[in-house]
Amino acid sequence: MRLEDKVALVTGAAQGIGRAIALRLAQEGASVVVEDRLADDRAQGTLREVEDAGAGRAVLIAGDVGKVEDDRRVIAEAIERMGRVDILVNNAGVERRADFIDASEADYDLVMHVNLKGPYFLTQAFARHVRERGGGGRVVNISSVHEELPFPHFASYCASKGGLKMLMRDLSVELAPLGITVNNVAPGAIRTPINAHLMSDPALMKALCKNIPLRRLGTPEDVAAAVAYLASDEASYVTGSTLYVDGGLLWNYAEQ
Template sequence: MRFENKVALVTGSSQGIGAACAIRLAADGADVILNGRKLDERGEALIKQITDMGRKAHFIAADVSKAPNVVQLVNDAIAVYGQLDILVNNAGVEKNNDFWNVTEEEYDFVMDTNLKGVFFGIQAFVKYCMNEKREGVIVNMSSVHEEIVFPHFAAYCASKGGLKMLTRNLATELAHLDIRVNNVAPGAIATPINQKLLNNKEQLNSVLENIPMKKMGTPEDVAALVAFLCSDDAKYITGSTHFVDGGLTYHYEEQ
């Protein structure tokens, strides 16, 4: 197993892509720290699923939009099993609003969760790796919208564009510490956050017309790439964004 004796923290892992990443990393041998705003039946089911695989799983509740909270989350995750090898920054939010109506509260909610929390979570992890003289792997969950436009989601696009540059910058700055940093950018994925789209046949067909493969992706498609980037198979890959989009990004036309 490629993650035997490894511990991974996956933020925002109660459902969707985060849950799929946690399951895939566990299936490949990792013990996993799960995270969400609170432990509910989704987290409990995930713990059971992972422990049934013979791996360890622990849930830590934290709101990663607050810098002190995310720093505490990383430190608590390290304390659970005495080490941390992999950080998957999956937690993310979006707000649909016309640009001219976006409030400061909405802007801060998106930027604090998608960029500020990631920034200081990585910082806490890097300090740990430096103090312990350990290598580390970081995967940030970005979006195709770090690259392509998404009208009415300006703050979301700005946060993902910032994440793209942060990843590139940190890959250079942290390389001498043997810490790799990459982005994964999902396209149209069948997750709970897209349930409204999935239930709207006309809107769904419009999206599928923009995807050369003519289908939505699955959380497992994304998790497979995350697992690869976290593994030694990707030991010479850092500072890049890797798209999981069925060809959407460079075929996209806004309707």
């Protein structure tokens, strides 16, 4: 098991990609902190699955990653309850669809706070912990092909993911002296609840799959496998990079 004796914190782990990541890291031997905005039935369900899947410990911590005070508290509580944190997976994310000229400040703030402000201050708190304890660490951000690819009607989402790309690149340099690697995983079209409307419409699915050279949607497990690699010692010399998990979508996409 590649992550035995490691502690991983996964934000937005109640469902979808976050849940798959938490499960995969547990299967790789890590103890896992399941984090989500609410300690509701979905989050409790992830916790139970992680407990069943892994040999390490698992705990649930609730917090709104869009709030700096919650970010600092989540890291502090994880350290208090688990003894340390070795791997931070900034997975929590939201999107809001709107024509640019009609987009509201409230929707902009929500997207930017969760998708960019959260990873910024969670990583800051994590890096301070690593500086204090020594021994290095791993940061893996769940970005999107839209850190590169325009997505009309989702300008705030694209801005947040483009910002996350540059934040990752900057921190990969700045945090390297602490032994912290920082990388992004950028999914394309994945079978998650956020894409339920696509999966329920055969015409939309056909049009989308024409843009994907592998001719299928990815799975949360596809993304989780990439995270497990970047969190492991096998990726100890990988930092400042984006790993695309998109079936070839990014370089084959044409807006319909």
